[in-house]
Structure formats: structure tokens, C-alpha cells
Amino acid sequence: GAVVSQHPSRVICKSGTSVKIECRSLDFQATTMFWYRQFPKQSLMLMATSNEGSKATYEQGVEKDKFLINHASLTLSTLTVTSAHPEDSSFYICSAIRTDTQYFGPGTRLTVL
Amino acid sequence: QKEVEQNSGPLSVPEGAIASLNCTYSDRGSQSFFWYRQYSGKSPELIMSIYSNGDKEDGRFTAQLNKASQYVSLLIRDSQPSDSATYLCAVPRGYGGATNKLIFGTGTLLAVQP
Numbered sequence: 001g002a003v004v005s006q007h008p009s010r011v012i013c014k015s016g017t018s019v020k021i022e023c024r025s026l027d028f029q030a031t032t033m034f035w036y037r038q039f040p041k042q043s044l045m046l047m048a049t050s051n052e053g054s055k056a057t058y059e060q061g062v063e064k065d066k067f068l069i070n071h072a073s074l075t076l077s078t079l080t081v082t083s084a085h086p087e088d089s090s091f092y093i094c095s096a097i098r099t100d101t102q103y104f105g106p107g108t109r110l111t112v113l
Numbered sequence: 114q115k116e117v118e119q120n121s122g123p124l125s126v127p128e129g130a131i132a133s134l135n136c137t138y139s140d141r142g143s144q145s146f147f148w149y150r151q152y153s154g155k156s157p158e159l160i161m162s163i164y165s166n167g168d169k170e171d172g173r174f175t176a177q178l179n180k181a182s183q184y185v186s187l188l189i190r191d192s193q194p195s196d197s198a199t200y201l202c203a204v205p206r207g208y209g210g211a212t213n214k215l216i217f218g219t220g221t222l223l224a225v226q227p
Contacts, residue, residue, distance in 0.1 A: 034214055043201060043217045044157070093156045095215075102147075102215060107156040 002026060004096050006105035013084055014113055021079045021108045023050075023094030029074035030096035035067075038091040038107075050077040050094075084112045116140065117204050119218035127226050132189040134221050136202030139183070146178060146185045149201040151220065157201055161187060192225045199223070 007022045023033055031052045036044040048058045048069055056069035068080040081088055093107040118137045126132045138146070145164050149157035163169045163176040163185065175188040189196055199220040205213035 043219045044215075046214050046216070049214060101159060101162070104149075104156040104158070109154075 002106070003028070003098060003103045004094065004105040006094060006108050008108060009106060010109045010111075012111045012113065015085050016083055018080055018082045019084055019110060021081075021092055021094075021110075023077045023079070023096070023105050025075045025096040025098070028096075028098050030077075030098070031074060032097055033071060033077040034095045034102070035069065035077075035079050036093045036095065036104075038093060044093065047079075052077075081110065084110070086112045088112050115218075116206075116216045117202055117218040119200075119202050119221050121219050122222040123224050124221055125224045125226060126192050128192060128194060130192050130225075132192045132196065132223055132225070134187040134189075134200050134202075134223065136185045136187075136218055137183055138185070138202075138204045140204065140206075141180075141183060143180075143183075143204050145205055146176070147203040147215065148174075148176060148185075148187045149203060149217075151199045151201055153198075160200070189223075192223075194225045194227050197223055197225045 003026050005024045013019050033050040035047045037047050038044045046059050047062045048056045050056045050069045050071040052071045058064045071077040089112045091107050091109050094105045095102045116139050148161045150160050151157045161176040163178045169176045173190045177186045199222050201220045202218040203215040206216050
């Protein structure tokens, strides 16, 4: 069964609004979670590493003030896309580590109109 | 040079044939390697992991690793139409296992023809 869940699975919003995506580890604690983004016909690109109880670390070129990450508990990390624009439309996927394996959530498809 | 390289395909094979998917990586110190399968519109799912030179078999899947050549491959025997997907090769950045951030190749699209 699934070990990582994401919510929502799909979201459509207007330009300028903020969207929050939740990533939960199911039945295990994850001190580290990763957030990836995938544009159509491209591979997964790591956006940031989410660390429980501390600040997230962002990959080069990813705006930390635009993509806010909060890892407030050992089973939940959230990604908030602030002031979303059409170019932020993408497939956002989180992952969590259990027994030295990265498991991916089902993904959230964001469409910004 | 990209950190992880794959042929984007599509790789088309007839049903029942062996599909061979290849991946090269640039960091000679990499210790672990992962193959993920991604169906269209879905997130990746882990197929195989390999850490040592040689072959590792799991059902119809065989991963092959050659660290000297910085090359890892995935063989799918008796290919089925349900195997049609994009196969992603992933290597952790830095030295360590999957607890590190994964760097993905662009993926190879496999199409198994009935």
C-alpha cells in the first residue's frame, strides 16, 4: 500500500493566489522529505529538502520566498506556492525516506490560470 | 555533462521480448543506483535498487551495474504491454544511499507492442 500521501491531488487556482500542498508519511516518521517538480515530458527536478524542526534547504534557482516549506511534524511537510503564476503550473511530488528507500507521494497537479 | 544521462526513446519492443534500458552517471564515487517506473500522469515507483557491481535479479527485472564504466542498466524480460511507461534512473547526490537527494535522468519511454 501507499506509504506517502499528498493532498490535494489536483488543484486549479487563479493567478496571484497561494496554494498549499500537504505531504504525509503514513505509519512512519520522516525527519527528511523532499519536494520535486516535474514539467510535461521532463524529468523530476529536486526543489528542496524539508527537514523536521529546521529550515528547508533549497536547490539553486528555486525561490525560497515563493515556495514556502514547513515540516512541523515527523509525518507532515507542506509546500505553499505563493502568488502562483501560470509558469508555476506543474506536477509537484514529495518523497519520504523509510528504511533507506525513497517513496514518492502520488503527486499534486497544479494548474494556474 | 549531465549528472545522470538516459536515452529518451521511445524504445519500442514487441510483447515477450527483452527490453534493455541504459543509464550513465558522472560521479565516479556514486554508491547506489535506483530504477523507477513512472506511468503517464502518475508519480514514480521504485522498481530496483543496486549497490554492487554485477547483476541483481527480481522477477522479470534485472539491474546491471558497472562502476568502472559508470553504467547501470535495467533489463525487462518477457515484456508486457503493462510495462509501457517511462523508466527513470536515479543516483543520490553525494556519497550515501537513498537518504540523499536523488538526481534523476530524463527517463526512457518504453512502449511494448502487443
